[in-house]
Amino acid sequence: MFSVIIVPDGCRGPEEQYRLEPGHTLRFGRSAPAGNGLTLSHPGVACAAGEITATGAFWILTNFSSDQTYLVENPESAGEHIRVAPGRADAPVPFEFARVHLCAGESRPGCGFDVLAPRHDYLTPCGSLIGGPVGDGAGVDGPRADGARGAEDWSFDPFPRPYPLDHTCHYFLVLTALCEASLRTGEAPAVPVPDVAELTERLRPVWPDVTPAAVAWNIDYLRVKLRLRTPDDPETVREALVRFALRFDLVQEGHLAVLEGQLV
Known part of the structure; x- marks a missing residue:
């Protein structure tokens, strides 16, 4: 099962993406290996610019350039990014969504590509607290010197969730909006699933710059x-996502609150 998807600029579909399984590597540059690399025609990109290696839950970036620093940003956050210095080997990238910027000039646009890491895992709270019920004075960083524990000091199941979702990402907003009507009525099989236009309007209050294309992209990513x-078929995909999410409790009634608050 692949763990990293590289999406070149101008990509027109899955057939133009690069999908890596854990341990596999993709080199990129102006003259990348034919048939086994990502070629970037920008004149500011080095002939051998770098490589990406997939792992199970994240990916690492090596910068072959001797004079260019690569910027890797998380487009789902407000400015979160890392810099990979010239010659830096095996820099770990923790973002599920990332935009890699290789170069930018005053006279021409920059160059880069997107990297998706859909296998990010999250631990599942056991549902009980170490040291007593909520409100017993526990701290978030574990036991205090006086032996007390805080309300957020959870114990965790050592196994990751089988279907990990980041509740701060746009894709979770889209999935919640898809499931909203079914959750509110309790009639999942009979409730029509909203289309992309309806989802776009529903999400606009909490995602002001949402577009139909962004909603459709997130639906494809969820799949x-x-x-x-x-x-x-888009309608079949939306219906399948709702059935799957409700069957495995990926979206519950309590999650509907994200549709009322600003996603940061």
């Missing part, structure tokens, strides 16, 4: 992340 095998 990849949750490993659903469905026909390419």
Whole structure:
């Protein structure tokens, strides 16, 4: 199962993406290996610019350049980024969504590509607290010197969730909006699933710059992340996502609150 997806600028579909399984590497540059690398025609990119190596839950970036620093930003956050210095080997990138900026000039646009890591895992709270119920004075950093514990001092299941979702990402907003009507009525099989236009309008109060294209992209990403095998028909995909999310409690009634608050 692949753990990293590299999406070149101008990519027109999955057939133009690069999908890496854990341990596999993709080199990129102005003259990348034919058939086994990502070629970037920008004149500011080195012939051999770098490589990406996939792991199970993140990826690492090596910068072959001797004079260019690469910027890797998380487009889902407010300015979160890392810099990979010239010659830096095996820099770990923790973002599920990342934009890699290789170069930028005053007279021409910059160059880069997107990297997706859909296999990010999250631990599952056991549902009980170490040291007593909520409100017993525990701290978030574990036991205090006086032996007391805080309300957020959870114990965790050592196994990751089978279908990990980051509740701060746009894709979770989209999935919640898809499931909203079914959760509010309790009639999942009978409630029509909203289309992209309806989802866009529903999400605009909490995602002001949302577009139909962004909603459609997140729906496609959810299909990849949750490993659903469905026909390419958009309505079928949306219906399958709702059935799957409700079946495995990926979205519950309490999650509807994210539709009322600003996603940061």
